[in-house]
Amino acid sequence: MDSTATEKFVRLADRFVRTANKANAKIPATEVHMAFLYGAARYNAFVAKNVIDVADHEAFVTEMAATYSEMLRNHLADPNV
Structure with missing residues (x-):
């Protein structure tokens, strides 16, 4: 994954984390x-x-x-988490 794709991937993942943190308020x-x-x-x-039509589910x-x-x-292992 190139750096632009990596940044987009991390931003998308961070949106999920923000949603979880917001839910955690209640x-x-x-x-x-x-x-x-x-x-x-x-x-x-x-x-x-x-979407990808996986034949072998297991x-x-x-x-x-x-x-x-x-x-x-x-x-x-990340000390910042």
Whole structure:
């Protein structure tokens, strides 16, 4: 991903985080984070089935779980989070 695409990607991700933070003003973070995880799973299932037409759902689940695990580990290691 080039730097412009990376910046757009991070700005989009930051919009999701701002939405979560806004929801957290009225809803406990423990509920917000599970709702976001559920929403991400639902959206990724939609994309897999309707946009990229994934034939092997289990392979896609494995790939998405590995990607999420790496992203989560990177953020947990970030002292600024």
